Amino acid sequence: MSLGKLAERLLHLVPVLLGVSVIVFLMMALTPGDPVDIMIGDQNVTPEQEQAMREDLGLDLPVHRQFFVFLGNAVQGDFGTSFYHRRPVLDVIVERLPATIELSLVALIIALVTAIPLGVLAAIRRNSILDKMATVGSLLGVSLPGFWFGILLLMLFAVHLQLLPVSGRIGFSSEIEPITHFLLIDTLLRGRPDAFWDALKHILLPAITLGLPMTAILMRVTRTSMLEVMRQDYIVFAEAKGLKRGRILFRHALKNALIPTVSVAAIETGSLLGGNMIVETVFGWPGLGRLVVESVFLRNYPLVQAAVLFYAVTYVLLNFIADILYTTLNPRVKL
Amino acid sequence: MSHNENLLEVDGLRTVFDTSEGMVRAVDGVDVTVRRGECLGVVGESGSGKSVTFSSVMGLVRSPGRIESGSIRFEGRDLTRLSPREMRAIRGRDISMTMQDALTALNPALTVGEQLSEMLDAHDEDLPARGGARRRAIRDKSVEMLRLVGIPSPDSRLDQYPHEFSGGMRQRIMIAIALAPGPKLLIADEPTTALDVTIQAQVLELISEIRARLGMSVVLITHDLGVVAEHCDRVMVMYAGQVVEEGATVDVISNPQHPYTRGLLGSIPRLSLRGKPIRPIQGQVPNLVGLPPQCRFYSRCPDRTEACLQFVEMRNVGSDRRARCIALTQEEVA
Numbered sequence: 194m195s196l197g198k199l200a201e202r203l204l205h206l207v208p209v210l211l212g213v214s215v216i217v218f219l220m221m222a223l224t225p226g227d228p229v230d231i232m233i234g235d236q237n238v239t240p241e242q243e244q245a246m247r248e249d250l251g252l253d254l255p256v257h258r259q260f261f262v263f264l265g266n267a268v269q270g271d272f273g274t275s276f277y278h279r280r281p282v283l284d285v286i287v288e289r290l291p292a293t294i295e296l297s298l299v300a301l302i303i304a305l306v307t308a309i310p311l312g313v314l315a316a317i318r319r320n321s322i323l324d325k326m327a328t329v330g331s332l333l334g335v336s337l338p339g340f341w342f343g344i345l346l347l348m349l350f351a352v353h354l355q356l357l358p359v360s361g362r363i364g365f366s367s368e369i370e371p372i373t374h375f376l377l378i379d380t381l382l383r384g385r386p387d388a389f390w391d392a393l394k395h396i397l398l399p400a401i402t403l404g405l406p407m408t409a410i411l412m413r414v415t416r417t418s419m420l421e422v423m424r425q426d427y428i429v430f431a432e433a434k435g436l437k438r439g440r441i442l443f444r445h446a447l448k449n450a451l452i453p454t455v456s457v458a459a460i461e462t463g464s465l466l467g468g469n470m471i472v473e474t475v476f477g478w479p480g481l482g483r484l485v486v487e488s489v490f491l492r493n494y495p496l497v498q499a500a501v502l503f504y505a506v507t508y509v510l511l512n513f514i515a516d517i518l519y520t521t522l523n524p525r526v527k528l
Numbered sequence: 529m530s531h532n533e534n535l536l537e538v539d540g541l542r543t544v545f546d547t548s549e550g551m552v553r554a555v556d557g558v559d560v561t562v563r564r565g566e567c568l569g570v571v572g573e574s575g576s577g578k579s580v581t582f583s584s585v586m587g588l589v590r591s592p593g594r595i596e597s598g599s600i601r602f603e604g605r606d607l608t609r610l611s612p613r614e615m616r617a618i619r620g621r622d623i624s625m626t627m628q629d630a631l632t633a634l635n636p637a638l639t640v641g642e643q644l645s646e647m648l649d650a651h652d653e654d655l656p657a658r659g660g661a662r663r664r665a666i667r668d669k670s671v672e673m674l675r676l677v678g679i680p681s682p683d684s685r686l687d688q689y690p691h692e693f694s695g696g697m698r699q700r701i702m703i704a705i706a707l708a709p710g711p712k713l714l715i716a717d718e719p720t721t722a723l724d725v726t727i728q729a730q731v732l733e734l735i736s737e738i739r740a741r742l743g744m745s746v747v748l749i750t751h752d753l754g755v756v757a758e759h760c761d762r763v764m765v766m767y768a769g770q771v772v773e774e775g776a777t778v779d780v781i782s783n784p785q786h787p788y789t790r791g792l793l794g795s796i797p798r799l800s801l802r803g804k805p806i807r808p809i810q811g812q813v814p815n816l817v818g819l820p821p822q823c824r825f826y827s828r829c830p831d832r833t834e835a836c837l838q839f840v841e842m843r844n845v846g847s848d849r850r851a852r853c854i855a856l857t858q859e860e861v862a
Contacts, residue, residue: 426632433586433627434647434705435620444646448637524689525636 206509213505214264214498221494222256228276228492250276263498272502273495277488282499286481291374292362293473293480297465299377299396300404305458308408312415312454313447319420327412334409339468343402343475350398357394360477367391399476403468407461414457419450452522459515463508535713535745536562536585536623541598543577543584550817554580554593556769559842562713567739567746569760569777571753571792575813577769578749582715586625587615602713621651624711628718630698634690641686644670644705651709673704677734696727700734707738714739717749732759753792757781762848765789768813768824771842775849785851787829823854831855 229246238246247253251262266273275282315324351359358364363376367388372379377396380389422428423446431445469482477483481500488496520526543555555577562568572578583589585600587607600607602623607615619625627633635643645666648655652669656662667686674682677700690698699719706714716735720728736759739746748760756763756777763781764774765788773786784790791809811828823829823836835854842850843857 426627426629427635429588430625430627430633430702431635432588433619433625434650435616435618436646436650437616440646445635445638449635452637523637525691 202513206506209505209509210502213502214267215260217498217501218256218260218263221492221497224492226492228252228494231492232276263495267502272499275488275496276493277491277496282496285484285496286500286503289479289481289484292478293466293469293482295375295377296396296399296403296473296478296480297462297469299400300407300465300468301458301462303400304404304407304411308411309415309451309454312412313419313442313450315412315416316419316423316450317442324416327416331409331412334405334412337405339402339406339471340475342405343398343472346398346402347475357398362395362479363388363392364395399472399478402475403465403472406468407458407465410461411454411458415450415454418453419446422446422450425449448522452519455518455522456515459511459518463504463511466504466507533563534561535564535603536560537599537601538581538585539599539601541581541584541600542596543580543589543593544596545593547592547817552816553769553819554816555584556816556819558598558766558769558771560585560764560771562745562747563762564712565739565743565745566761567736567748567759569756569763570747570749570766571751571756571763572766573751573813575768575816576766578766579717581766582625582717582747582749586619586623586715587612588619617651620647620706620711621709622711623713623715624706624709625715625717626699626702626706626719629722630702631690631695631722633702634698636690639687639689640674640693640701641667641670644673644686644701644708647705647708669708673708674701676707676738677701677704679704695723696730699723699727699731703731703734703738707742710742711744713745713747715747715749718751719748720750720752720755728755735759753781753796765792768819769816770824770852771850772825772853773851775846775851779846779849785845785849785856786825786853787831788825789851791828791830823852 228250229243229252232246233243244253251259254262263273270283272282274280275285278285311327315327318324347359350357363380367380367385369376369379369383369385369388372382376392377389380386380392428441428446431441436445466482469480470486471482472478473480473482474486481503485497485500487493488500538558538560541555541558541560542553545552545554558577558581560568560581570578570581580589580593584595585602585607587610589595595608598608602618607618610618634640648666648669649662652666655665655669670686671682674685679685679697679700685693690701693701699722703716703719714735719735720731723731732755735746735748738744748756750756753763760777762775763777765772765780765786767788773780773784773789780789781793784793788809791807794807795809797806809828814824814827820837821839823832823838823840826832826836829836833854838854840852840854842852845851845856
């Protein structure tokens with residue numbers, strides 16, 4: 194990959210981000226409810242005070258003016274101040290980000306390590322009981338709503354069996370001084386295996402809930418592409434060479450079958466971001482997703498705006514990573 | 529005939545496919561003999577069973593297909609009775625195969641070097657047992673194989689992928705892979721069909737040359753009688769799952785006994801017959817589901833009679849000549 198291509202890709206971000214900003218701004222403007230009203234609540238405030246608040250937040254300007262003010266600040270790296278936190282939104286987002294990244298990564302790992310072996314098994318034992326169970330399971334996996342499945346898991350493992358915690362990232366007694374802000378790593382770095390175990394127990398249910406639809410999709414993709422690959426002439430030729438079955442399956446077949454799986458995985462990782470909002474809310478996970486949901490309710494415009502832009506950048510970057518992985522696995526394609 | 533002379537003896541092979549339309553008898557009672565060092569041409573239209581016959585020999589018939597009956601003796605051992613593990617050791621090491629199109633037969637995601645060296649790694653017994661010495665020996669042997677099939681600067685090209693080679697080069701690479709462990713029998717399934725005419729000649733020349741050098745036997749599956757005439761000692765003509773004629777190439781071509789072989793020869797355009805029309809064989813290969821026990825060529829045969837509506841046996845029609853036609857009288861073998 195040349196630097197020129199890289200620059201070209203990054204340039205693609207500009208229209209995407211501009212478009213996303215316009216859409217988010219319009220949606221927020223059209224959404225009923227007013228941040229100042231919400232902030233005031235039932236306190237007694239004079240109209241002058243209310244007007245001052247509006248001016249302070251820049252809400253007295255017409256929407257298009259507000260947009261250009263936002264744009265002017267944003268290109269200088271200033272995304273405004275969170276109405277609620279009274280701090281720069283970027284700071285608030287960065288604070289919440291590690292929790293979300295950690296949860297998404299664990300969900301991704303769970304999805305990959307279950308989906309790929311299951312997909313391969315389903316393909317090589319086509320029409321077996323296992324294949325049929327996997328088919329039904331993946332159908333359920335994509336169609337079960339995350340909030341419902343999450344609550345079901347909570348009821349079973351947290352309430353009835355009391356094996357796992359109900360919410361949060363880590364227990365009170367396990368809190369540690371952060372280093373990387375990824376708790377699964379920090380607890381180990383601080384030499385606290387007990388705290389690591391606690392963090393792991395906290396992340397398990399939300400990660401499973403978040404990763405379930407992705408697992409289902411990746412399993413189907415792996416199965417389908419594995420079946421497709423096993424029909425190819427080069428598999429027959431590999432058999433004619435008298436190679437061992439394991440080598441044919443994993444070296445000859447899987448390397449080709451993983452090309453679509455990996456591309457889909459990279460793109461689907463973007464959809465984990467959307468899933469995060471629901472899962473983090475259900476499991477009280479202190480990440481970006483829950484922050485965005487709360488901010489929408491509070492009409493905390495600057496924060497929602499910045500967070501959505503962040504999602505857009507992530508999505509574009511993930512697509513870019515998907516392309517790079519695609520070329521790495523598939524020598525016939527060059528970017 | 530002793531086992532010493534015959535490398536491969538297939539006897540009464542029946543390979544069937546269970547399909548939704550019924551049982552397809554793709555190979556229906558086929559006998560094949562391949563002698564040491566010879567080149568046997570196998571000719572027939574698509575669907576005649578020539579490829580399935582040799583997939584059966586390789587033990588590569590996949591579900592819904594299966595070998596129903598018959599024996600496949602290779603150096604006296606019946607391959608149909610071997611375990612998958614024993615069969616794996618024979619594939620590649622003793623019997624190797626090349627496929628019609630090297631573009632699809634070579635794995636697009638693996639380098640040519642890896643595809644060549646894994647073959648050596650699986651079968652070559654002269655290599656050092658393990659470690660760096662083994663890796664180096666495999667690499668050297670791989671370079672040597674590519675050089676043998678005429679790939680220029682083989683050392684650097686080992687690390688390239690199949691798509692980085694031309695069609696003719698890929699065919700050579702596939703042949704290099706098939707020949708790397710020094711097999712006793714090479715089954716070349718339509719080795720030239722996917723190639724340009726000029727490259728075809730080069731590839732066939734290469735196979736003939738290596739055959740002579742290594743003293744191996746070759747089965748050349750093709751639908752081109754011209755290729756057979758030039759490269760094969762003996763020829764076997766297949767039609768609708770059966771062998772209809774076999775014998776020394778010169779005899780079969782100069783004096784075909786079966787109407788189908790005559791038809792095949794009549795449909796080749798020749799300069800000496802310029803101005804005269806080519807006479808293609810009319811009709812199509814019959815559907816192989818639920819065939820009546822009559823001569824399979826009946827519906828297309830210009831010489832058919834009532835007598836053809838019964839099962840027709842192979843007849844000996846000369847020294848080392850056999851054909852399956854009711855019009856021929858059985859000769860006593862001397």
